[in-house]
Amino acid sequence: MRVIWLQAAGCGGCTMSLLCAEDPNVLDLLAGAGITLAWHPALSVETGAEARAILERAASGEEVLDVLCVEGSVTRGPKGTGRYHILSGTGQPMLRWITALAARARHVVAVGSCAAYGGVTSAGGNPSDAVGLQYEGAHLGGALPASFRSGSGLPVINVAGCPTHPDWVTETLLMLAAGTLGADSLDGYARPRFYADHLVHHACPKNEFYEYKASARNLSEIGCMMEHLGCVGTQAVGDCNIRPWNGNGSCTRGGYPCINCTAPEFEEPRHAFTETPKIAGIPVGLPSDMPKAWFMALASLSKAATPDRIGRNATADRIRVPPTLRKPKP
Amino acid sequence: MTELVVGPFNRVEGDLEVHLTVRDGRVAEARVNSPLYRGFERMLDGKDPRDALTITPRICGICSISQSAAAARALAAAQGLTPAPMGEITAALIHAVENAADHLTHFNLFFMPDFARPAYRGRVWHDRAVARFTAMEGSAARQAVEARAALMHILGLLAGKWPHTLAIQPGGVTKTPTARDIVRIDTSLRAFRRYLEEVLFGAPVEEFAALATPAALAGWSRGDAGLFCEVAADLALDRIGAGPGRYLSYGAYPLPRGECGFRGGLWQDGALAHVDPARIAEDLSHAWMLGPSAHPHDGATLPDEDMRDGAYSWCKAPRYGGQVVETGALARQVTDGHPLALGFAAAGGGGVLGRVAGRLLELARTQLFMEDCLASIDPAERFMARGPIPAEGQGAGLVEAARGALGHWLTIEKGRIARYQIIAPTTWNFSPRDAGGVPGALEAALVGAEVGEGEVTPLTVQHIVRSFDPCMVCTVH
Numbered sequence: 161m162r163v164i165w166l167q168a169a170g171c172g173g174c175t176m177s178l179l180c181a182e183d184p185n186v187l188d189l190l191a192g193a194g195i196t197l198a199w200h201p202a203l204s205v206e207t208g209a210e211a212r213a214i215l216e217r218a219a220s221g222e223e224v225l226d227v228l229c230v231e232g233s234v235t236r237g238p239k240g241t242g243r244y245h246i247l248s249g250t251g252q253p254m255l256r257w258i259t260a261l262a263a264r265a266r267h268v269v270a271v272g273s274c275a276a277y278g279g280v281t282s283a284g285g286n287p288s289d290a291v292g293l294q295y296e297g298a299h300l301g302g303a304l305p306a307s308f309r310s311g312s313g314l315p316v317i318n319v320a321g322c323p324t325h326p327d328w329v330t331e332t333l334l335m336l337a338a339g340t341l342g343a344d345s346l347d348g349y350a351r352p353r354f355y356a357d358h359l360v361h362h363a364c365p366k367n368e369f370y371e372y373k374a375s376a377r378n379l380s381e382i383g384c385m386m387e388h389l390g391c392v393g394t395q396a397v398g399d400c401n402i403r404p405w406n407g408n409g410s411c412t413r414g415g416y417p418c419i420n421c422t423a424p425e426f427e428e429p430r431h432a433f434t435e436t437p438k439i440a441g442i443p444v445g446l447p448s449d450m451p452k453a454w455f456m457a458l459a460s461l462s463k464a465a466t467p468d469r470i471g472r473n474a475t476a477d478r479i480r481v482p483p484t485l486r487k488p489k490p
Numbered sequence: 491m492t493e494l495v496v497g498p499f500n501r502v503e504g505d506l507e508v509h510l511t512v513r514d515g516r517v518a519e520a521r522v523n524s525p526l527y528r529g530f531e532r533m534l535d536g537k538d539p540r541d542a543l544t545i546t547p548r549i550c551g552i553c554s555i556s557q558s559a560a561a562a563r564a565l566a567a568a569q570g571l572t573p574a575p576m577g578e579i580t581a582a583l584i585h586a587v588e589n590a591a592d593h594l595t596h597f598n599l600f601f602m603p604d605f606a607r608p609a610y611r612g613r614v615w616h617d618r619a620v621a622r623f624t625a626m627e628g629s630a631a632r633q634a635v636e637a638r639a640a641l642m643h644i645l646g647l648l649a650g651k652w653p654h655t656l657a658i659q660p661g662g663v664t665k666t667p668t669a670r671d672i673v674r675i676d677t678s679l680r681a682f683r684r685y686l687e688e689v690l691f692g693a694p695v696e697e698f699a700a701l702a703t704p705a706a707l708a709g710w711s712r713g714d715a716g717l718f719c720e721v722a723a724d725l726a727l728d729r730i731g732a733g734p735g736r737y738l739s740y741g742a743y744p745l746p747r748g749e750c751g752f753r754g755g756l757w758q759d760g761a762l763a764h765v766d767p768a769r770i771a772e773d774l775s776h777a778w779m780l781g782p783s784a785h786p787h788d789g790a791t792l793p794d795e796d797m798r799d800g801a802y803s804w805c806k807a808p809r810y811g812g813q814v815v816e817t818g819a820l821a822r823q824v825t826d827g828h829p830l831a832l833g834f835a836a837a838g839g840g841g842v843l844g845r846v847a848g849r850l851l852e853l854a855r856t857q858l859f860m861e862d863c864l865a866s867i868d869p870a871e872r873f874m875a876r877g878p879i880p881a882e883g884q885g886a887g888l889v890e891a892a893r894g895a896l897g898h899w900l901t902i903e904k905g906r907i908a909r910y911q912i913i914a915p916t917t918w919n920f921s922p923r924d925a926g927g928v929p930g931a932l933e934a935a936l937v938g939a940e941v942g943e944g945e946v947t948p949l950t951v952q953h954i955v956r957s958f959d960p961c962m963v964c965t966v967h
Contacts, residue, residue, distance in 0.1 A: 169528050171963050172503050173551020173653040179595070180639045180652070187632050197626065201500045205603050205625035208496045208947030235528070238795035244527045244804075248507030249497020280548040284537065287529025287793070323551060323653055379664045380874035406639075406646030414650020414657045415664030419544060421654075427545075432538035434656070477666045477873065 161193075161337045163227040164218055164261065165200040165271075168254045169245050169281045169290050170232025173323040174272040175202050180406060181326035189330055193337050198223075208249055215250075219260040227336060228265035228310075230258055230293055233274035233281040234303035237289035244288040255303055258293065262304055266311040267336050268293065269319060271329055276318035276349075277424035278302070284428075292318075294350070298424040314343060318350040321398065322421035325405060328355050349424060351397065359448060360393035360410070360418045363401040370394070372466040373459050374474035379434065380415060383474025387443050390434045391417030394447035398422045491518075496947050497525075499955065501600040501625075503552045504962025506920075508955065509802070510948070512941045517951065520929070520936035522920050524805040527778075530967045531791040534910040539565055539879050539902050542910065546898065547654050549912070550964045552595070554653030555588040555645075556891030557964075560898040560912075563744070566660035567885025568902055571877040575746035577662015580873060582743040582751060583675075583863040584649050584658060585889070586856050589742075590682070591638045592892035593819065593853045596959045597690075597714075598623070598634035601846060604952055605721050615720050622714060630689070630714055637685035643678050647671050661875035669869050676864060683857055691715050691854065699854040702829040704728075704840060707847055715850050728843040731935045731954035734814045735839060737821035738918065740765060740897070742890035743859070751859050752852075752890070755825035756810065757835060762825060765810075767886060767897070772913065773807040776800065776922035783925065786899040786911035787884065804966040807921035807930060808913045816931045817894025817918045818958065820848025828855070841935075842957040849959065881905045891915050893959050914964035932958060 167175070178186055190197065197203060199214045206214060217223040234255050235244040242253030250257070262268050270293045273279035277292040291302040294316040300306040309315060317336075319328050332352050335341035347356045361370070369375070369384035376383035385391035393401075393411075396418050400410040411418050419433050420426045431437040437444045446455050469481040497507035505526050511519040530549050534542055542561040547554040559581060566573060573581070602623040610616045622630040642652050648665055649655035657664045667675075683695060691698045692712025701707050710719045722728065741754025755762040773783045778801045780792040794801065809815075820839070823831030830851055834840035840847065880902060887898040894915030901909040921930035929937075932955065941948040 167505065169526060171548050171551040171554070171653075173548070173554060176551040176554075176595075176653055179599075179635050180642050182636075182639050185632055185635045185639065187626055187635060191627075200626075201498065201505070202503065203599060203626050204500060205607065207500050207952060208498070210947065211498050211500060235526075238793065238797075243797060244793075245505070246507075246525045247498055248505050248523065248525045249495055249499070280533075280545060281528050283545060284529075284533030284535065287532040288527055290528070322548065378874075378876060379659055380662070380666065400651075404646065405651035407643030409646030409650045411650045411656065413646075413665075414648070414655060415666075416650060416656035419656075432540050433544040434540055435538075478668070478869075 161195045161226040162198045162224055163195060163229055163333070164198050164215070164225055165229040165231065166254070166258065167201045168230055168232035168258065168275065169235045169288060170272060170274040172202065172231070174231045174329065177323040178326045178329050181330055186326065186330065190333070193334050195333055195337055212249055215257065215261070218264060219257070221264050225261060225265045227267045227269055227333065228261045229269045229271050230275045231271040233278045233290040233292055234258060235288040235290050258303055262308070262310065267314060268310045268316045269332060270294070270316050271319050272324050273320045273322045273421055273426065276320040279322060280427045282427065295424060315350050317346065317352065320349070320351050320422045322426070325355070325400070325403070327403060328352065347397070351422065355399045356397040356422065358397065358399040358402055360396045360398045360400045360412070361447070362399070364393055364412045365401070366412055368470060369474050371462060372470050373463045374466050374470045377475055380477045381475050382415070382477065382479070385412065385417045386436065388436050389417050390419065390432065390436050392420045392445060393418035395445065396420040396422060494946060496951060501603065501956060502960045502962055503550070504965070506955070506960060506962050508951065510936070510951065515941055517936050517939040517941060520933045521802050522922060522930060522932050523803045524920060524962055524965045526962065527793055527804040527966050529791065529793065531910045531912060534907045537907050539568070539900065539907050542900065542907065543656055543659065549967045550961060551653045552592055553891040553893065553896070553961055553964055555585050555649070555655065555658065556889055556896050558655060558658040559585050559889045560887035560896050562658045562660050563887030563889060564885045564898040564900040567887065568883035568900055569660055569877045569880060571660050571875060573660065574662040574872045574875040576867060576871040577873040577875065578744065578746055579863050579866055580648060580663045580667065581658045582745060583860055584645060584663070585743060586751070586860045586863065587641060587644050588652065589892040590853060590856045590860065591641055593849045594634050594638050596849065597846070598630050600959070601956045602630070602718065603628070604949060604956070607949065609949055613724060615717060615724065618717055619721065622717065633685070633689050637682060641678060641682045644675050647674060659874065661877065662873045664874070666873045667867060667869050672864065672867060672869060679860055679864060686854065686857055689713060695854040695857045699851065699858060701851070703833045704830065704837065707830060718846065722843045727953065728840045730939060730950055731841040731957055733816040733839045733935055734931050736813060736815040737824045737835065738765065738810060738815040738817045738895050739822040739825040740888035740890055740895045742822055752822045752826040756815070757824045760836065767888065769811040770913070771809055773809055773924040775807070775925040776802060777806045778804055779806055786897065786913060787901065789911045791911070803922040805917055805921055807924045808918050809924055814928060814931050814934070815918060817915050818845060818848065819852040819892070820845050821894060822890055823848050823851055842953050845957040879905065891964070893961050894918065912967055914961065914967060916958070916960045916962060916965040919958050920960055920965055
């Protein structure tokens with residue numbers, strides 16, 4: 161399976177994260193599955209004229225293109241020209257290269273939330289008029305139209321995340337190579353369901369604090385970060401705590417909130433990222449699929465029932481009170 | 491006379507285009523274009539100051555923690571907040587892991603693969619370069635990505651994930667490590683040391699770190715570092731790509747009581763001076779940016795939508811006291827006073843060899859630094875200090891990314907970000923010309939580079955460009 165990878169208006173962090181793949185390393189993993197990176201901006205030897213030739217042969221259809229991976233969002237500015245990002249050496253906006261190559265590709269994969277929905281590159285006033293490949297934020301239709309389908313009949317596959325977990329990218333490619341990723345493998349925002357059917361909340365080590373709404377008030381305290389510190393792990397899709405990052409990590413394990421980086425428009429939460437918005441002291445936002453009245457009732461009940469251990473640990477920077485030991489009856 | 495446009499220029503982080511005027515088989519003039527503008531400074535206007543900690547790391551996926559560290563320092567300065575000492579040491583360790591990983595990535599994946607090219611067939615070292623460094627296939631590439639991924643486990647434990655962590659805060663770090671974390675991190679550091687000693691240096695890191703002269707380095711024959719030294723001697727890599735001879739470092743890894751991991755300074759003509767940030771200004775004469783030349787506390791980022799003629803890059807041209815400076819691992823080792831780096835500096839910098847050797851030297855010394863940091867972490871202490879965000883305030887965060895001096899300048903008004911300006915390492919190194927027509931560090935370093943008959947993407951130019959380890963996504967941001 162022949163892959164061309166382009167870096168548009170992004171940070172390159174999804175590639176850097178991809179290099180953290182383990183067991184096996186990313187080079188062995190791809191080679192072992194017959195996946196060839198025909199050109200990758202960080203990894204290939206070809207530069208300048210050699211690289212242009214690879215892109216031109218793919219764009220003309222002279223050479224087959226199984227997968228086009230795009231990392232980074234697509235700039236349309238200034239004034240709709242796309243010239244905030246000219247693909248160097250070609251004189252042509254990246255926007256135009258992506259359109260040309262997508263038309264030839266059997267599959268198109270948006271790697272990361274920038275390529276999928278616009279992401280952080282479109283934050284604030286969106287200075288470069290950036291969009292995702294097939295979405296503008298949560299709205300269908302981006303650099304490519306809503307009706308776009310690649311050669312395989314699939315829309316752009318959105319491996320969203322900021323950055324992407326290395327396995328989200330490698331497993332998407334492995335499933336494409338194996339022919340096991342179809343339309344029903346994608347969720348309502350075209351994200352692969354193998355990771356998007358989970359919530360960041362699943363297997364979060366703060367679950368016991370969450371059960372009692374025993375909350376951290378400041379960063380570095382170990383309680384649940386939903387009530388005060390902006391954590392939206394109960395709404396955000398991703399298997400980050402089931403399949404941790406860089407060995408044993410995740411945002412919540414690192415002591416900072418989940419900011420929903422797999423979702424369209426996560427870059428503009430309309431409040432500070434690390435502060436939960438509240439109305440009359442009550443946090444706004446509900447866990448996914450939870451009826452509000454039940455959530456309120458259960459939260460106030462469980463809060464009242466918070467065991468001393470959990471309440472005291474929640475606002476400490478380490479476990480101060482260990483679980484009570486139950487000794488067997490003599 | 492021939493005009494060449496080199497791009498897409500890969501195995502650098504981000505997108506880069508180099509325009510060359512070639513006369514009599516040599517580069518007579520170079521113009522460096524950073525072809526991507528995203529506008530991060532504009533995005534931050536009006537936001538909650540704390541949001542800089544989420545947004546600025548996403549400028550760059552390879553220097554993400556450096557951006558975090560700079561944002562956290564700028565906020566702390568505006569708050570008048572002193573980080574908890576243990577938080578500061580832990581942040582230094584987190585940052586050092588990223589820098590070590592970046593040096594490793596650069597050497598193995600970005601820089602060395604060029605020596606496996608068929609153009610060097612017949613050289614006595616070529617077969618070994620092919621076996622070790624062929625892009626995506628060489629045995630060194632595989633070993634390096636595995637060692638790097640394993641080293642990053644330290645970031646999984648201390649920073650949640652890499653890149654794009656929120657663990658580094660103005661007052662310290664969000665995660666208080668436990669005694670169990672410390673022994674795991676120690677295990678990861680030992681594994682990384684083993685990789686460095688068995689593969690990269692072929693000797694104890696202390697031995698490589700003790701190299702005191704360019705001549706001693708030239709005699710190094712062990713590990714991949716030895717292969718590089720052999721290639722460098724054969725191709726005379728010390729004679730290409732000379733820099734401006736002025737080295738800037740803000741000082742790496744701030745530690746409690748005003749200490750730091752590698753001391754900063756401005757080195758020129760054998761003398762080291764303190765860095766006075768007031769002497770920094772960004773010139774916009776050849777950038778597609780509007781407005782006057784300004785210090786970053788007064789600067790603005792207003793892109794020229796018409797991309798006027800005469801300008802040729804989205805990159806501004808920072809100058810220190812009106813002069814071009816070079817920044818990076820070699821600069822850091824020079825200002826820290828390491829004899830090997832000073833030896834290169836005294837001999838004109840050592841060109842491509844000097845920069846790559848500076849990085850290898852720093853990798854060895856960073857291993858020692860990381861071990862020292864870990865040894866001084868006491869899990870019983872506090873790792874976070876707190877303070878309110880002021881309604882009005884100003885602060886600068888000056889840190890060292892793998893690629894050199896990184897500065898964030900922040901102004902807060904009415905509790906919101908009123909101005910945010912960033913100068914990244916490659917903004918210094920790959921700047922366009924200034925109003926006086928003086929080329930940036932890379933532009934000058936390329937002049938005189940050999941262009942072989944029929945070469946359209948000259949190899950010498952590639953070596954020089956990559957020797958700077960540019961990060962183009964940081965450059966314009």
